[in-house]
Amino acid sequence: MTSQDVSHRAKVTLPKTAYGLIAILVLLVVASVTTPGFARVDNIFVVIRAASLTGIVAIGMSYITISGNLFALSASALGALLAVLFALLTAALGFAAGLFLTLGIAVLCGLAQSVAISLIGNPIITTLAFGTVFRGLAALFSGNSILRIESEAALWLGTARPLGIPTQSWAFIIAAILSWFIIRHFKIGREIVLCGANPKAAVASGLRVGLVTAIACAALSIGVAVMAIMTVSQFSQAKADLFMGYDFDYIAAVLVGGIALRGGKGTPLQAALGAVLIALLQNFMLLHGLSAGVRMTIVGLLVIASISLFHILQGRGR
Amino acid sequence: MKLRVSMTLAASMLAGLMATAAYAESKGTVVVFVPSSTNPYIGQFQLGAKEKAAELGYDIKVIENNFNQSEQDSQVQQQLASGETVAGYIWWPFENAAGVGSLRALSQSGAPVIVSNQYPIKGTEAYWTAYAGANDFLSGKTAAEILLDACAKADAKCDKGAIIRFPAGVSAGDDRATGFEDAVKGKLDVIDVVPTxxxxxxxxYKVAAQIIPAHKGELTWLYTQNDSLAGAAAQAARENGLTPGKDIFIVGGTCHGDSKHVKSGEIAGTAIQSGYWEGWMAMQALGKFVVQGKVVDGESYLEGTPDAPPSDADPLYKYNFLPNPAVANSQAAYDAAKLWGKTADQLCNF
Structure with missing residues (x-):
């Protein structure tokens, strides 16, 4: 073996999604060895189902992060508002109207946030404020009561298992593939990545930064709407305090997936893998009887480790 | 003549208005500290407290926190610093242990303090006038009795099971689990306790969908601490090929959430724990103390009569517990269930 061979091999780099897959495989092996019943096919389906709704929102959140806008802290509150509106609209106008109007309202909420982000310039503060507005509106519209729906179509959407796989998991898989395709193969997808990689250069070169932010916010809002609609459909009811405290889960999936915190690097597929990895870890801890506090601590540590590892790998790559 | 009649009428109206004003004069303001009413149970609690306050002639000021003890502590400081004279306080801490400092500060104001919903921590008795609210030990015990009854009637295996409990640190979850486990000791095996x-x-659903397949073939019952969690557990059980009420017995023990699972027999039964009546009785306790001026040592388990609520003239005890009447798992039983003049539907479907 020559020294040239060695240096050539050292330069071989894995795609970012491979890190997520390797982490999932390592955890699968460790959990299978240490946890009876973990490696069963039905348990793996359970894990994917547990990752699905968080994963769908994380995929939407990845658009925000990749576009250089860090995170939106309004996702869980928007979910509550959309859940309440979907229940009210479905009860009044039927399932189909409820579904499409909720998706439309979600896009409008996303666009309103993007305009505010463009004006204020700080996505964290802006979305935090919007989150408070959304939660307040959810409480107002629901009258602080439980809203129930009676719709066979909604119940099917929330509980059916086409080909033995829950509808939520189908939605997750479709969202992951579609989002990855848009980022990789559409012009707007490439603009999202470029805006995140260097916002100043993006402005100077005439990229549509405002449109990019609008698309990113709308993508997140659609993901949130899908989560809200599927949750309400599954349990046939909505409340203003749904999804409280979930924002960290979405952000954790994005970060654990290895998407660059400052934007410009990563794909929605990584966020999806991040969600699956966290769900696997949660399942492993749950089967070992660890309390919610311990589970939260470990997931938090995983996020810190992921960000640190990502920065180390970035440093080496320079 | 006309002038005299007009003046008489005007004088009568003025006298009437003055009398009405005197009659409607408030007995003072009651300040209620509670977590956010975005939680429908807490919304019901506020409604009950407000209606009873209006009946007794008090104004009521509700100060909500966003499920945050630090925020609630800050609200207490601001309320006390305002110097407002109040008729009393109703204290529902978000985190019972962490809120003791604020409870002590309220008690030092000299106004009566009624603690509600969270069973007071031992050693804090000097900081509050009376407790008026739910008894979570009793809730757990009632759920255990419902489950044991269902097991006894069923021609199916009923031995090993699991508790899906409220998040760690929620004292209601600790108390309900203790009440339940004490009641099933020696009768059922608790093989897992998993917090949500x-x-x-x-x-x-997240928890049940994971622990049911993990213990497949073992679990014969689940206790979930409320009916929202129980309904989700029933759905997860069905998805895992288990028929609730036949292959697995599920009990929540407090009617909170969709009642269809109880009415259909999927859940073994439920018990009425009413947010409305809890708020109502906290306010009643304060009114009793103002009128009677004393608290009787000991506990009082208020009777769960179907029709009339308890009288304002009854003595106030140090501990006053909301009743938890059990409701069987059928449409007819649910329709017939009542507590203090309100139906289960009114008290549970809010």
Missing amino acids: AGFLEDEG
């Missing part, structure tokens, strides 16, 4: 991260269906 919340109180609603989505969190219940």
